[in-house]
Amino acid sequence: MIECMRGLRPLVGHRTLVLVALVLAAFLGFSQATFAAAEETHGAAAESHAAPAAKHGESAVEGVVKEAEGDIHAAEHEEATEKPELPNLISVLLKMNVGGKPLAHTPVGHFMHVFEVQIFMVLITVISAVFIFGTLRLRMMVPGKLQVFLEMMVEGFYNFFGGILGSRGKKYVPFVASLFMxxxxxxxxGLLPLMTGATGAYETTVTLAVIVFFYVQINGIREAGLWHWFHHLMGSPNDAVTWALAPFMLVLETIGELAKPLSLSLRLFGNMMGEHILSGVFLVLGVMVMGIVWPNPLVGVPLHTPFLLLGLLVGTIQALVFSLLSTIYLMLLLPHDDHGHGHEGEHGHAAAH
Amino acid sequence: MDMFTAAAFAYPIGLGLAAIGAGLGLGKAVSSAMEAMGRQPEAAGKIQTGMIIGAAFIEALAIYALISPFIAQIVFLKK
Structure with missing residues (x-):
């Protein structure tokens, strides 16, 4: 990734890049402010003659059962727990009236509300897959800019993650690179108008973290063997004192292993949700500020634009951190012969390879 | 003082304390990394990687404080 950035630098001047980013952010902020204003005024109108529409902020897992009952109390509580977030296509659509009643009350609207984040996740995955496969299909003798860019990215991934995993860990690079992507x-x-990212929902991050957990453990067992994996889990005992401490170390290391997916998922979720809420709060504030001089405004003041730029930074860093930590968890469980960590019991194993 | 008032006072204070700790930790980590990069510019890439990982661990502590109100909100208000 860093290599690929370095490669791009001569292609695009710094000043142009900053200018383009600023113009893009201003445009994004402005259009999001427009949608927020529309949502505020339209939503207020829709809610005045109908029961409180179903809102997001509910986890899909328990939401399916709870919402089907549709009791008033749950709806009231939901109103209270609603988090301010940027408007997206589904939240805007759900506020609209179809044939006299809000779309949120129809079965389709209910489905869209419950699986809001998952719909966007599938959409984003399909878009990126079509883009990447379309580029790979080209296979030109003189590659175009797009192909060079993608190849540079892949090479950057191999250099970056492969450098951490060592020579024998190269085969795990596609997994962590896919996580990063x-x-x-x-x-x-998630920064584009009318879009939202799936990483701002805990369902997504906890799924990713659980996938990483099982992937790491299964590959650790397969690479090191069951006994070496268990030996590692006991804190690699090799003399009487460490063997005596091994049961305690086993408990400690097991808790440590189980805490990894928890911290991994909470970190990504907290960062992305915090950023969404921050920009959402400032977006609503912008609409309110505009409301002072223009009642029922059509556009708001895009006060949240700086936080979109921050989101660009935070999003990249958190993606990097998630995949980097997965790489490191993987590296810690792989038998490491070329890192010189001084594990006594692994020389025989290393020689066997 | 009812529970919600107490929570409304406790969360900002708790988040502020977490931010103080994380800020001190991050400051120390980043300043050491910068110093190391200044001494050994050729190892800047490796130091940066390590710094980002460490920063992520430190930052996670503040993030826990940030999201605990939301989790508490979901848990208490869903009853």
């Missing part, structure tokens, strides 16, 4: 694309698409 998925999270990064979700974070970036």
């Amino acid at each position: 998925f999270i990064w694309l979700n974070n970036m698409f």
Whole structure:
């Protein structure tokens, strides 16, 4: 990734890049402010003659059962727990009236509300897959800019993650690189108007973290063997004192292993949700500020634009951190012969390879 | 003082304390990394990687404080 950035630098001047980013952010902020204003005024009108529409902020897992009952109390509580977020296509659509009643009350609207984030996740994945496969199909003798860019990215991934994993860990690079691409694309698409990223929902991040957990453990067992994996989990005991401490170390290391997916998922979720809420709060504030001089405004003041630029930074760093930590968890469980960590019991194993 | 008032006072204070700790930790980590990069510019890439990982661990502590109100909100208000 860093290599690929370095490669891009001569192509695009710094000043042009900054200018383009600023113009883009201003445009994005402005259009999002427009949608927020529309949502505020339209939503207020829709809610005045109908029961409180179903809102997001509910986890899909328990939402399916709870919302089907549709009792008033749940709706009231939901109103209270609603988080301010940037308007997206589904939240705007749900506020609209179809044949006299809000779309949120129809079965389609209900489905769209419950699986809001997942719909965007599938959309983003399909878009990026079509883009990448379309570029790979070209296979030109003189590659175009797009192909060079993608090849540079792949090479950057191999250099960066492969450098951490060592020579025998090269085969795990596609997994962590896919993790990076998925999270990064979700974070970036979340900044576009009428889009939201799946990483701002805990369902997504906890799924990713659980996938990483099982992938790391299964590959650790397969690479090191069951006994070496267990030996590692006991803190690699090799003399009487460490063997005596091994049961305690086993408990400690097991808790440590189980805490990894928890911290991994909470970190990504907290960062992305915090950013969404921050920009959402400032977006609503912008609409309110505009409301002082223009009642029922059509556009708001795009006060949240700086936070979109911050989101660009945070999204990239968090994607990098998630995939980097997965790489490191993987590296810690792989038998490391070329890192010189001084594990006594692994020389025989290393010689066997 | 009812529970919500207490929570409304406790969360900002708790988040502020977490931010102080994380800020101190991040400052120390980043300043050391910068110093190391200044001493050994050729190892800047490796130091940067390590710094980002460490920063992520430190930052996670503040993030836990940030999201605990939301989790508490979901848990208490869903009853």
